[in-house]
Amino acid sequence: MEEFRDSLVEFLRNSYLNEIIEEEKEVTIDLNKLYLSGFMEVVEFIVNNPFDGLKFIEECYKEAYFILKSETLDEVKIKFKNIPKIFRGERFNIKDIGSKYINKLVEFEALIILASKRKPILKKAYYYCEKCGSSLKEEIDIFNFSEERVCKCGSIMKLIEDKSEFTDFQELKVQEPLDLLENPDEPPKYITVILENSPGIYAGRVRIVGVPIKIRKSKKLPVYDLVVKALSCEVLDGEVKIKLSKKDVEKIKKLAKRDDIIDILSDKLIPEIKGHSIIKKAIFLQQIKGVKKPGKRADIHILLITDPGIGKTVMLRKIAEIPGNIYGSITTATGVGLTAAVVKEKTEIGEESWVIKPGLLVKANKGTACIDELTVNRDILSYVLEAMESQTIHISKGGINAKLPAECSVLAACNPKYGRFDPDKSVSEQINIPAPLLSRFDLIFPLKDVPNKDEDREIAEYIVDLHRAYLDKEVSKKMGLEEFEVDGIKIDKDLLIKYIFYARALKPVISERAKELLINYYVNMRKKHQITARQIEAAIRIAEAHAKAKLKEEVDEEDVKVAINIITECLKEIAYDPEEGIYDIDKIVGMSRKDREKVEIVYNAIKELSKRNELVSYLSIVEMVKDKIKEEEIDSIIKRLIKYGDIDEPKPGRFRILE
Structure with a gap:
């Protein structure tokens, strides 16, 4: 290598002038740049003899340093990057x-x-x-x-x-x-x-x-x-990079001009499941994400509460196929498998050491964590809350203090505790997810299995055709499972993913008219319904994702209307009180306002009756509140008061207030 020393010293002196002037202690040599500058033999020597090559480059760099600074450089750490593809091929794994x-x-x-x-x-x-x-x-x-x-x-x-x-x-x-x-x-x-x-x-x-x-x-x-x-x-920043050709971009721009392109692509994103168009659209927009801003997350969190047989696992696994997304089931992982574990483990060096094992939310950074059978124990609740809101996980154990990135969307699914979803009960009553975590989800959709003769026939036919399609190419082509055509453009899984990533990179700004529509939506909903600021935050993210999906530079009224429609469909299923005619957010994480009022009526009745007798009979409670509450509801309300520790039952059918 000595024949290249002088010319290499000259190259380093000119190409790494700033590093020498700033007296950097670490210098990264771009091997591809070195190769293209005529030092092919030097790069080949480094690739085949890395330790000797490293020593040679260090010596040459120190000489270049001495020429410029007229002083000796005692130590410098040389790093390498960008090995020319001629040595390792297009992709080395x-x-x-x-x-x-x-x-x-x-x-x-x-x-x-x-x-x-x-x-x-x-x-x-x-x-x-x-x-x-x-x-x-x-x-x-x-x-x-x-x-x-x-x-x-x-x-x-x-x-x-x-x-x-x-x-x-x-x-x-x-x-x-x-x-x-x-x-x-x-x-x-x-x-x-x-x-x-x-x-x-x-x-x-x-x-x-x-x-x-x-x-x-x-x-x-x-x-x-x-x-x-x-x-x-x-x-690396964790962002998956997808290569798009000029033809790919042309196809994407042409497709985006269609009014119904989001409906088409969202349906084909999960072709194995028939129907559920609003939910599929929400999941499609989740993959595109909102616009990232300082202190504001762009990721959309969605929870699916599914009756048995709906196909939640199929949906989650399909979304996990998108690059950067990760699938995990809580039934096959510990609670810390969601966040991060700090454990003692034997390493290659041969000794037991504290190690961090990043969990699902960390591994899915910049993508989507697809979590099946979601249930969260109280001991890790704070970590999951932190991950979903601030999108980091702090670890402090075994001498390790670290902040792990968890900048991902969450697509979670679980079954109702009692078999099927009951719209008359609160969401938190029916699933093993604490109320504070439920409030972090932008959208919660129950997927209900409701018998319907016509729909059942369509679904059965679709399922049978799916099985046929795996063995019959004509059926597969007809169903558009592998690829389908829109306006003369053949869309396969590869182009669908490219569409998502191209749209994801855009940053549309909320227009004045869209801003007014968002404000009016929030103010009007607050007048009649018990909604919170979380709903307008969700509406902004969904509207931004919709604008990105249509390749717009601005978020306009159409995008906001779509977002409002998706949120309204969600609230209809989980927060609507048909008797009051309102949406009550409290019904999601606890009792609805109406139920809370009924509990207060029964509690106050027991309190009033206890002034006469310390122990209050069940019949006297029924007699006092029967004009306001149906008798069949009173028993469950009393059980709830006992559960909450407001009253107890020292004798069968006799109750007292617990101060």
């Missing part, structure tokens, strides 16, 4: 790392699934011989370390820690991002990454440039494990 890449330079994207606590590790050991006074300082191989060395005089040199050098060390277990899998049906491969000089990375998507090295796990067998020693670890 974890699955490609094998024995032929041992001690070669590789680059890949990955998702962190486990991260150890950051700890100091010996980098340069200082050995001293007490007999002859000789000393030795050398780089340490963490997999082949000894506290002693043999001196030239034959004596044992001892490690002197106070004179040795340490760096921050971390171990990561990473897996292939799901959107980069060639075959989505195959489980993602994973590998361990050894990260020195770590700033503390605990979650997210990263780009690793490093060297696969072998570790022998057993002295009895000549079998080795592979780990990657990272030379650099770049934390």
